[in-house]
Amino acid sequence: MRYVSTRGQAPVLSFEEAMLTGLARDGGLYLPEAIPHMAPAEIAALAGLSYEEAAFRVMRPYIGDAFTDAEFEAIIARAYAGFTHAARAPLVQLGPNHHLLELFHGPTLAFKDFAMQLIGQLFEAALKRNGKRVCIVGATSGDTGSAAIEAFRGLEAVDVFILYPQGRVSEVQRRQMSTPAEDNVHALAVEGHFDDCQARVKDMFNDFEFRDAVGLAGVNSINWARVLAQVVYYFTSAVSLGAPHREVSFTVPTGNFGDIFAGYIAKRMGLPIARLVVATNQNDILHRCLSNAEYRPDGVIPSISPSMDIQVSSNFERALFEAYGRDGSAVAQLMEELKAGGFTVSQGALQTLQENFDSGRCDENQTRAAIRRTWDTTGELLCPHSAIGVHVAEEHMVPVVPMITLATAHPAKFPAAVEEASGQHPPLPSHMADLYERSERITEVENDLGAIETLIKERTAH
Numbered sequence: 001m002r003y004v005s006t007r008g009q010a011p012v013l014s015f016e017e018a019m020l021t022g023l024a025r026d027g028g029l030y031l032p033e034a035i036p037h038m039a040p041a042e043i044a045a046l047a048g049l050s051y052e053e054a055a056f057r058v059m060r061p062y063i064g065d066a067f068t069d070a071e072f073e074a075i076i077a078r079a080y081a082g083f084t085h086a087a088r089a090p091l092v093q094l095g096p097n098h099h100l101l102e103l104f105h106g107p108t109l110a111f112k113d114f115a116m117q118l119i120g121q122l123f124e125a126a127l128k129r130n131g132k133r134v135c136i137v138g139a140t141s142g143d144t145g146s147a148a149i150e151a152f153r154g155l156e157a158v159d160v161f162i163l164y165p166q167g168r169v170s171e172v173q174r175r176q177m178s179t180p181a182e183d184n185v186h187a188l189a190v191e192g193h194f195d196d197c198q199a200r201v202k203d204m205f206n207d208f209e210f211r212d213a214v215g216l217a218g219v220n221s222i223n224w225a226r227v228l229a230q231v232v233y234y235f236t237s238a239v240s241l242g243a244p245h246r247e248v249s250f251t252v253p254t255g256n257f258g259d260i261f262a263g264y265i266a267k268r269m270g271l272p273i274a275r276l277v278v279a280t281n282q283n284d285i286l287h288r289c290l291s292n293a294e295y296r297p298d299g300v301i302p303s304i305s306p307s308m309d310i311q312v313s314s315n316f317e318r319a320l321f322e323a324y325g326r327d328g329s330a331v332a333q334l335m336e337e338l339k340a341g342g343f344t345v346s347q348g349a350l351q352t353l354q355e356n357f358d359s360g361r362c363d364e365n366q367t368r369a370a371i372r373r374t375w376d377t378t379g380e381l382l383c384p385h386s387a388i389g390v391h392v393a394e395e396h397m398v399p400v401v402p403m404i405t406l407a408t409a410h411p412a413k414f415p416a417a418v419e420e421a422s423g424q425h426p427p428l429p430s431h432m433a434d435l436y437e438r439s440e441r442i443t444e445v446e447n448d449l450g451a452i453e454t455l456i457k458e459r460t461a462h
């Protein structure tokens with residue numbers, strides 16, 4: 001399996017190279033040269049398997065010869081051993097035709113653990129073998145950062161620097177990043193929004209001198225392995241509701257477009273998905289673009305679903321690459337226009353996007369109402385991001401086809417918003433019960449490429 005860049009100008013890489021590289025050297029994102037297909041019988045055979053066994057079968061074709069079957073099985077087993085639910089990604093029924101996919105039973109209580117725990121194991125195995133050291137730099141609106149720090153803390157051959165927007169993540173998210181004591185992990189508070197943090201990370205990848213000097217690697221969803229790991233739970237949940245003999249739809253709370261793009265990959269692999277619904281908060285650039293073709297970031301408005309406060313949605317580039325018939329130069333042109341303020345998607349590409357994705361928006365009051373309503377009617381306490389999914393899903397339900405809404409984080413990560421909406425205080429699970437007593441370690445850094453690079457160079461001068 002070879003991997004190509006969405007901008008068509010970077011070297012074609014193997015799975016391991018693409019994973020350790022992160023952003024392509026032409027600024028694009030890596031994707032497999034061809035999407036492997038699973039026959040209906042192979043999909044049906046996933047029924048009754050453990051999550052780990054299903055994960056092996058779904059991901060194996062993408063790995064090539066990077067790992068033997070035995071190595072890959074062991075990596076998957078270690079990745080999910082720390083999850084607190086036996087099913088890893090259990091389904092809970094909300095209504096006659098509506099199901100919630102709980103993705104928050106990993107160590108940091110968000111869906112990011114599914115990919116990050118796996119990537120931690122994959123990096124460790126690959127780096128042990130090639131004797132290299134990497135410096136991971138990531139941007140977070142709260143969940144990627146905590147999952148990355150958890151997955152890589154204490155690893156010998158890895159330093160991790162996470163840029164987060166100061167004052168714009170929840171207290172639990174901040175503490176998850178700032179309290180680990182291992183000195184290879186660093187939480188960096190940046191003045192600005194998530195989009196600023198993500199832009200600085202991409203700037204660092206595009207500064208080849210810096211990139212090569214520190215051995216830069218990325219674990220944001222620019223990294224293909226992140227998306228790949230998230231494909232698995234689309235298969236396991238759909239199969240448990242009757243796929244491939246029955247179609248299902250998914251609604252996905254969306255910000256950086258990584259999670260829903262994983263659903264798109266599952267569909268391309270042969271999973272019978274009727275509709276993939278993009279659910280946004282008030283930062284609704286994706287909903288607007290899928291409706292009117294205009295992609296013009298106009299500033300982030302902070303919300304009670306902070307992890308989705310994103311206007312420059314990184315993985316949308318992968319969807320555009322597919323919608324433009326894998327024309328890298330067309331994507332490169334759009335990304336140039338984005339630097340100057342935005343772009344208009346062509347009619348043909350918009351039609352392709354609309355054939356694959358529906359979308360909806362949920363404002364702050366609707367988010368609170370969805371938390372309250374779901375608690376009152378089902379006893380399920382939703383985090384604000386998952387509530388956005390439920391609200392938009394309810395608008396897109398059709399009879400017969402089951403709707404699966406992704407519950408992307410545990411309500412205890414956002415206690416203030418959840419309590420205000422429902423009157424219920426969501427307690428932290430026991431392994432995090434003393435989170436508020438642990439001491440924090442945060443470095444404030446200017447939103448300036450030079451300042452961030454200098455800090456990283458100083459801290460990695462081993």
Ligand SMILES: Cc1ncc(COP(=O)(O)O)c(C=O)c1O
Nearest residue numbers: 143254255256257258259307408
């Ligand atoms: C809790 C939560 N829900 C939803 C999202 C959106 O996911 P994606 O960025 O993959 O679209 C995020 C952040 O990415 C998140 O942390």
Ligand SMILES: N[C@@H](CCOP(=O)(O)O)C(=O)O
Nearest residue numbers: 140141142143144220221307
């Ligand atoms: N919501 C994310 C934003 C970064 O997304 P990623 O999937 O590209 O890593 C977060 O919680 O950090």
